Structures are given as C-alpha cells and as structure tokens.
Amino acid sequence: MRINWKSFVLSLAVLLILFPFIYLVFLSLASEWRFPEVWPSYLGFKNWVTVFGSETGLLESFFSSLLISLSVAVFSTASGFLISKAVFYHPKKRILTLLAYFPYILAPVVFAACLSFFFLKMGLFGNMTGVVVAQFIIAFPYALLFFSSFWNAKVKSYEDLVATLGGNKWQTYTKVLLPLAKGLILICFFQTFLISWFEYGLTSIIGIGKVQTLTIKVFLFIKEANYYYGALSCCLLIFPPVVLLYFNKRYVFKKLV
C-alpha cells in the first residue's frame, strides 16, 4: 500500500504543534521527576491545588498580568484610534509614520533600560503603574500603525457627507466612524492585550522584580529550577490566547499586508 506522504507530513505537523501544549500540561501535573526517569514518580493536581491556595503567588500574578494587559489594551487602542486619524490625514504623514516605527522596531528591553532613569525620577519604577505606562509606550505605536489603513479616502468622504447633512463631530464618531471601525478596534484591543500579556524584558526592567507578571514568574521558576511551577505558569500564560483563538483567529494573527 502506498503511503500518502502529504498525510504523513501533516499528521506529524499536527503532533508537533500540539506537543508543547500537552507536554507543558503534563509537566505542570508532575513532581519529583528526576533524570533518567521517563515517567514522573508523581502525577496529579498537587501543583495546581497549591496555585489556587495562593502559596506561590501565581494566582496573584495571573490577575496582575490580566489587570496590566487590560489597562494597556484599553489605553493604547483608544489613543491609537483617536490619534491615528490626525496622523494619517496629516500632509506629513510619511514622516510621522516613520517616527512611529522607531519605538516599534526597537527591542522593548533596550528601550526600557534607556528609559528607566526617567521612570525612576517620576516615581514609576518598581510599581504596576510604571509597568502599565512603559508597556503603553510600546503598544501605542503598534495601535497607531494598526489603524493606518482605516483612514482612507472612503472614510474621509463618509465624514464629509455627515458634515454636509448637518451632523456634528460627536455624531460622526458615534454613528459612522466607530461602527465602521468596530471590528478593527476589537482586533487591535486583543493584539495590544497580547503584546502586554507576552512582555517580559521591559516588565523586568521597569518592574524590577516587584511587579510579578506571569512571564516574570516563569523566569523566576527557571532560576529556581522549579520546572513544574514553571510549566504551570506557562499553562496560565498560553491558554487565555488559545481561548481567544477559538473565538476568533484574527484576534491573535496580525496580518499586516
């Protein structure tokens, strides 16, 4: 019987894609798994029970991450949408767009290291507000560039039409622009949420270990060689985006062309 190589490759690819999810859940359930054992001596919900008992502060980290990411997503999406209008209708929009690309393209951790002095002076070092502000600074250019394609001639003509028919600015936004941009705003919200949710380097510099988001926890557990809690933190980190994917793939995939 001739084996269809395409089916074989695809089955292998599916296994490879699912493997990290299965392995991390498995590792989070394991304990006392020493080399060279291929099967852990304990497999159960002990680690998960500990998390919900708040002993490790993982649940607290989960909610800190959630609060930070929601704040960053709300502020950056709202400001990105409102400010992008002026930027992309501006006669010098090419220069302004280029300026937005500079912070977007720079490694966030290097950006944070060079900004940390100012955060220290402003009392934003080592607290959650500082982390939100720092993440907002890197999420804002993304949100702004995200809406670049929205502000086109067609949308402009809709705005002109509303003005001609006697509508005011408020009505232009509530009756035309926001309904038109609703889908994009939702995608931008989730993508800026994920930028913040996945962020490590910048958070570690500005939060100086005091703001313990889930990514910070993963690193702490790696340093402590506590791989079971590390895997558990990873599970808490990756399953919310999987849920988002289940509802809408576009929330996670950034299609930029």
Added chain:
Amino acid sequence: MKIKKSNVSILLFVLIGVVPFAAAFIYALLYSFGVIGVANNGFTLQFWESVLASGIFFKSFLYSFIIALTAVTISVGGALWITLKFKKQLEKRFLSFIIYLPLAIPGVVTGFFTLQLFSKGGFFARISHKFGLITKASEFPDLVNDGLAFGILLSFVTMVMPFFVLLFLNVYKNERVEELSVLAQSLGANPNQIALRVFLPILIKKTWVLIVLYFIFLLGAYEVPLILGQESPQMLSVLIIQEIKQYDLDKISEGYVVAVLYTLIVSAAAIVLFLPKRKSAYAN
C-alpha cells in the same frame, strides 16, 4: 486663539510616540560619552574607544545577525514550501484552527519548552538514556546554551515559521495566486515555472517588508537567548542589559555605547524600509 483638534492629536502623538524614544536615545548617548552617570566626570570618548577596540559590539552584532538571518531564511523557506505543497489541506476546518495555535506561545514559553526538551536532563536525554544511547546526562550533546546556538535557532524557527505560513496563505488567497497559476498552466508553464515565476515573486514581493521586520525583531530578541544562549558571545539585547546592570560603573557606560549603536542600526533600517514612497507591489 482656538487650537485645532488635529493639532492636539499631533501633540499627543509626539508626546507618547516620539518624546520617550528621543529621551531614551539622548540619555543613552550622553551616558555613553560620560556626560551623565554616577561615576562619570564629563565628556570623554574613553567608553566608545574601549567598546570599539574590544570588538565586543561587532562580535555580538555578527553573532545576532547570523542567528537572525539563519532563522528567518529557514522560516521563510519552510513556510513557502508548506504553503506551496499544503495550501488546500490547510484550508480544512480542523487544520485551519491548529495552524494558529503556535501564535499563542510567547518567546519566554518557547525558551522554557526548548530547555525542557533539549537540556542534559531534559526529555530527549531521558529518551536517549532509555534506549541506551547515553549512560549519564553529561553524555547528551550540548543543544541548549551551546556554541552553535542550536536551541536559539530552533526556538526562533518554531516561533516565526507558523506566522509566515499564515501570512503566505493569506497573500496566496488575496492575490489570487491560484487563478494566476491556472492561467500560467493554460499558457503552457510547467509546475516548476509556476512556482518560480508566479508563486515566489508574488509572495516575496508582497511580504518582503515584513520579512525584514521580523529579521530586525529577532536581532533584538531577548527572552529566548537569555534562557538558551551562552556566556560569550551573546545576542545584542542580552549583552546590553548585562552591561548596563553591572556593578562595574565603567561597564554601564559601555553598555550604553552598545545600546546607542544598536539603536542607530535599527533606526537606519526603519528609515530605509519605511521612508521611501512604496510603489504598488506590481509596478515596474
């Protein structure tokens, strides 16, 4: 005098989008020249000379460049092959969801997972021991924190390739490559000609900016090389943070020299990529 609303928006844009970047760059620049900083006594070229003479920046830059280039080349090549061979199968309901799953995994988790699989006490070392290929953990080859950056490369490829597969599948559909391929076939083109003269040029031309952008992102990657990298040479972001966080105060200024050089390079790349007026993808 009434201030126009659009001017307020532009002012806000400058405040949020431009001022922090400019402030960070000027701060790093002044620190690198010894103008500011705890132990610095005024303008000096000492730190720049020291960094340039030691070659630490060039070594790290070259190392990061080679890793980022290799990872992007493998990812783009692999993604093109997958798109070319499996586009129809990947449109099916189950697979069309599965291929999005890797995007839910951030760099820090990829680094942790790779470490769990390929370290000397990891999953593959246990399997090798079970099958009698090794007798103790130290016999397992160095696949993480290694000189050839195998762990970093593998992580980068598993992070970036799924993104490019999805991107190419989107471009394939939006640019009607299927219809163009059928047209080329009816004009007598063979499958190789279709792949090389229709499929590749369209996909690369539509996505080259993103390919370069991902190369730049990988050049400045931090989490993965921090977990899977070696002591020396290090990738750029890891080197910069390590120098800036040192107790040796001279090293801090040298760290800022590397940060300034890195910022100048990525800024120049941004100017080359985004300043010229981009022509339509199919213009001559």
